[in-house]
Amino acid sequence: MIYERVALIGLGLIAGSMALAMRRRGLAGEVTGYARSQVTRDTARRIGLVDRVCDSAAEAVAGADLVVLCVPVGVMGDVAADIAPHLAPGCTLSDVGSTKRAVIDAVGPHVPQGVHFIPAHPLAGTEHSGPESGFATLFDNRWCLLVPDADTDPDALARLRALWEGMGANVDTMEADHHDLVLAVTSHAPHLIAYTMVGVADDLRRVTDSEVIKYSAAGFRDFTRIAASDPTMWRDVFLTNKEATLEILGRFTEELFALQRAIRTGDGAHLFDYFTRTRAIRRGIIEAGQDTEAPDFGRTKRGDA
Amino acid sequence: MIYERVALIGLGLIAGSMALAMRRRGLAGEVTGYARSQVTRDTARRIGLVDRVCDSAAEAVAGADLVVLCVPVGVMGDVAADIAPHLAPGCTLSDVGSTKRAVIDAVGPHVPQGVHFIPAHPLAGTEHSGPESGFATLFDNRWCLLVPDADTDPDALARLRALWEGMGANVDTMEADHHDLVLAVTSHAPHLIAYTMVGVADDLRRVTDSEVIKYSAAGFRDFTRIAASDPTMWRDVFLTNKEATLEILGRFTEELFALQRAIRTGDGAHLFDYFTRTRAIRRGIIEAGQDTEAPDFGRTKRGDA
Numbered sequence: 001m002i003y004e005r006v007a008l009i010g011l012g013l014i015a016g017s018m019a020l021a022m023r024r025r026g027l028a029g030e031v032t033g034y035a036r037s038q039v040t041r042d043t044a045r046r047i048g049l050v051d052r053v054c055d056s057a058a059e060a061v062a063g064a065d066l067v068v069l070c071v072p073v074g075v076m077g078d079v080a081a082d083i084a085p086h087l088a089p090g091c092t093l094s095d096v097g098s099t100k101r102a103v104i105d106a107v108g109p110h111v112p113q114g115v116h117f118i119p120a121h122p123l124a125g126t127e128h129s130g131p132e133s134g135f136a137t138l139f140d141n142r143w144c145l146l147v148p149d150a151d152t153d154p155d156a157l158a159r160l161r162a163l164w165e166g167m168g169a170n171v172d173t174m175e176a177d178h179h180d181l182v183l184a185v186t187s188h189a190p191h192l193i194a195y196t197m198v199g200v201a202d203d204l205r206r207v208t209d210s211e212v213i214k215y216s217a218a219g220f221r222d223f224t225r226i227a228a229s230d231p232t233m234w235r236d237v238f239l240t241n242k243e244a245t246l247e248i249l250g251r252f253t254e255e256l257f258a259l260q261r262a263i264r265t266g267d268g269a270h271l272f273d274y275f276t277r278t279r280a281i282r283r284g285i286i287e288a289g290q291d292t293e294a295p296d297f298g299r300t301k302r303g304d305a
Numbered sequence: 306m307i308y309e310r311v312a313l314i315g316l317g318l319i320a321g322s323m324a325l326a327m328r329r330r331g332l333a334g335e336v337t338g339y340a341r342s343q344v345t346r347d348t349a350r351r352i353g354l355v356d357r358v359c360d361s362a363a364e365a366v367a368g369a370d371l372v373v374l375c376v377p378v379g380v381m382g383d384v385a386a387d388i389a390p391h392l393a394p395g396c397t398l399s400d401v402g403s404t405k406r407a408v409i410d411a412v413g414p415h416v417p418q419g420v421h422f423i424p425a426h427p428l429a430g431t432e433h434s435g436p437e438s439g440f441a442t443l444f445d446n447r448w449c450l451l452v453p454d455a456d457t458d459p460d461a462l463a464r465l466r467a468l469w470e471g472m473g474a475n476v477d478t479m480e481a482d483h484h485d486l487v488l489a490v491t492s493h494a495p496h497l498i499a500y501t502m503v504g505v506a507d508d509l510r511r512v513t514d515s516e517v518i519k520y521s522a523a524g525f526r527d528f529t530r531i532a533a534s535d536p537t538m539w540r541d542v543f544l545t546n547k548e549a550t551l552e553i554l555g556r557f558t559e560e561l562f563a564l565q566r567a568i569r570t571g572d573g574a575h576l577f578d579y580f581t582r583t584r585a586i587r588r589g590i591i592e593a594g595q596d597t598e599a600p601d602f603g604r605t606k607r608g609d610a
Binding site for chain 2: 074098123124125126127128133135142143145172178181182183185186187188189190191192193194195196197198199200201202203204206207209211212213214215216217218219220221222223224225226227228229231232234235236238239242245246248249251252253255256259260263264266268271272274275276277278279280281282283284285288290291292294295296297298299
């Protein structure tokens with residue numbers, strides 16, 4: 001057991017998966033949970049997602065030695081203000097938000113003396129959301145980034161790291177601004193681009209939605225998975241990682257224009273070289289164990305042959 | 306048996322999958338094959354991909370009642386010119402190219418009197434290529450678009466349709482220019498965008514390739530699959546479907562700029578509405594049986610929980 005009592009504020013995909021991953025290895029004595037929505041709390045109770053679903057955040061965090069904010073980034077500050085007076089001295093306060101500088105700015109000022117605030121971000125998730133979408137293996141072999149600062153208590157940090165490792169994750173530490181830039185590349189810009197492509201396809205007059213849907217296996221459907229992610233969460237991500245996301249999108253647009261020009265002018269060599277280079281990155285991701293080598297992400301079953 | 310002898314010119318992913326899918330159901334009396342590369346021919350012989358690997362295209366097509374061009378779109382015209390004198394009277398000539406107007410323009414002039422030319426495009430594939438990448442189930446429940454014209458022989462068309470249905474595909478017919486526009490949306494623009502995003506990530510100074518690879522599970526890795534597709538094939542696709550691809554990319558850029566402005570100005574409502582709309586398309590694709598509902602394309606195994 002790493003913590004006596006863990007309180008999860010927000011009971012969506014990440015909190016639910018944490019609860020199940022902690023239960024799998026007995027990492028917490030008790031897990032409490034709170035969600036603002038009555039429906040979510042009722043669902044969590046019905047499926048026994050955590051040991052005790054509370055009807056207020058204050059009740060959930062009382063006596064907890066770890067409190068994890070699992071709410072959209074845009075409301076982290078409000079939730080922190082709400083629970084701050086009820087946090088036990090010496091407890092650790094963490095979060096799972098996708099942006100880190102904004103969370104630090106919003107939550108930091110509310111953290112009482114003697115509470116260890118250590119922001120975190122597990123790089124795991126699916127396109128599904130809500131209390132029934134969690135599963136115990138979500139973090140297995142995925143990365144979790146911890147964002148301590150110079151004043152972070154080493155023991156509190158080591159304990160939080162042990163929890164994430166116990167839940168199956170590999171753990172790295174990273175500085176907040178660098179985190180936000182890295183995530184702008186690996187997550188935020190790709191999500192915005194996927195949302196855009198799906199929006200365009202949905203909006204064409206000369207190609208119907210029914211055609212887009214029927215013929216999506218030609219490539220388009222790969223984009224639709226991340227474009228089906230939770231709209232509230234993603235709205236907040238973009239609003240709280242503005243600069244880095246816009247910087248990457250600027251670079252993206254520049255490259256896209258260069259490729260468009262190569263198409264227009266018939267510059268096949270430019271296209272071929274570009275497309276050859278991008279294969280290496282895919283190879284690296286597979287070798288790093290961060291994706292499957294199976295064709296089509298394994299959704300095509302060769303075994304049926 | 307639908308055809309006595311089928312000749313596959315080019316022995317990559319699609320030809321290989323066709324050979325295996327025909328064998329699975331006994332759809333062809335004999336399947337011959339030819340590839341320009343000696344290495345590919347040797348591999349195909351070694352793994353018994355087709356019944357007979359020939360050392361010339363002329364030999365492969367001799368006596369065939371169906372000849373399918375499975376080569377990059379950019380060389381279809383040359384290959385057609387090469388085999389035209391050797392085609393049996395009354396045979397059907399087809400292809401599997403990703404663009405159709407360009408193939409018709411390049412191949413059409415070489416088709417001898419009495420040969421039925423019926424372009425086709427199976428909307429199936431994976432990021433893998435070469436003679437060893439094929440598998441018998443590739444076309445199961447995928448669409449194959451046939452592109453006949455007003456003069457196409459109905460019997461020849463029905464027979465080709467029966468072959469594709471026998472290989473597991475659903476078959477639709479479509480006019481060539483509309484095909485190219487639909488595919489620009491569902492395939493060509495998404496591929497170019499994926500290539501671009503992967504190229505940008507590979508090219509940033511402040512984020513290393515190793516960081517991009519390690520942390521790719523946050524969304525980026527979904528793009529890398531299609532950006533690992535065959536560079537020659539895709540160069541030719543863009544060069545032969547210029548107008549439609551550039552039109553869709555123009556629309557894409559316009560939308561992307563609108564979303565960038567929403568981020569810059571903090572217009573959360575615009576973002577939220579946009580992201581909500583795109584979820585419906587994903588739902589449609591799953592309901593149409595064109596993708597899996599399993600989280601993360603099923604690559605995360607919930608069953609391990």
